[in-house]
Amino acid sequence: MSSKSVLGRGVEALLSDDPFQEEGDKFFLCDIDKIEPNPNQPRKYFDEEKLEKLADSIRERGVIQPLLVSPGKGNRYILIAGERRLRAARMAGVDEVPVVVMDSGTDNESLELALIENIQRHDLNPIEEATAYARLIDEFDLTQDEVARKVGRKRSTITNVLRLLNLPESIQLDVAQGILSEGHARVLLRIKDDPEKLQEVRNRIVSEKLSVRESEKICRQKKVKKTPRSTPSKPRQSGDELPQTYCKALATQLTNHLNTKVRIIQNGTRGKLEIEYYSSDDLDRLVSMLTG
Known part of the structure; x- marks a missing residue:
């Protein structure tokens, strides 16, 4: 089986029926330390909990589906498809994994196979999936229809996922x-x-x-409702704590100004101001606003 014959059909086609008997495919148990990750791996985020579950399965039953590799330098191999299985196998302490050696003609063919294999396994997050589609279109000069056929999706699905990259x-x-x-x-x-x-x-x-x-x-809505930015006048108070209505008005003003949730928590004459952030980028944004 030539490398070109599987391009466009994904790794499932390569591993269907009894592929190890076909001419040109080489299947054997490979030392896991001789396999190097694919530098073109489209997936960037790996769910540690899911990897651990896969590692538990590998400890019990071994690696059932072979990894796809190409020959590297110094009796080593470059991973084309199966990085989750490789990572989980290492977590499980496995010394050898089954591999299919494919003489990938070019780095581009290796990249296309890795992209298609990862998309077909349904475990990319939406942004990684969109990025993989975009790379197939940009780097292989494919149309959205051609990408849809290669990965087994509807064209409308490809179009909608690609739109996420406009965010x-x-x-x-x-x-x-x-x-x-x-x-x-x-x-x-x-x-x-x-x-x-x-x-x-x-x-x-x-x-x-x-x-x-x-x-x-x-x-x-034409506009998201906002509380006027004018600072509420501080009311007269008879006790130690500020009135809740006053604190709520201040918190709302800060929430609208910082575009994130703010809470004022009182403890007698003292208290604390809680400002929420939802990612490292959001934290950087807040720090920049607060420090000017």
Whole structure:
């Protein structure tokens, strides 16, 4: 089986029926330390909990589906597809894993196989999936129809997922890390040209745990409701603590100004101010605002 014959059909085609008997495929147990990760790996985030579950399965039953590799230098091999299995096997303390050696003609063929294999396994997050589609289109000069056929998806699915790359990088990071769902991201696409409203709606989705439908209602509003920025006058007080209505007004003002949830917690004449952040980028944004 030549490398070109499997391009466009993915690794499932390569490993179907009894592929190890076909001419050109080399199957054997390989020393795990001789396998180097694929530098073109499209997946960037690996769920540690899922890896541990896979490692438990490997401890019990071994690696059932072989990894796809190509020959490297010095009797070593380059991983083309199967990085999750490789990582989990290392976690499980396995010394050898089954591999299929494929004489990949070029780095481009290796990249295309890795992209297709990862997409077909349904374990990329939406942003990684969108990035993989974009790379297939840009680096292999494919149309969306051709990508859809290669990965077994509808063209409309490819189009919708690719649109996620139009979101700001900070929102893409939220989606990649699971802070925002793909459904929420699609809603935010409607207001991507209004950065202030986009960030405010995003913060409300996270802090208030809004559903996709609730998020849609907010995005349809001409303006997100804001409390006037004028500082409320400090009322006279008879006790040690400030009135709750006054503290709530201050917290609302800060929330609108910082575009994140703020709470004032009193303890007699003392208290503390809590400011929430939802990612490292969000923290950097808040620090910049507070320090000027």
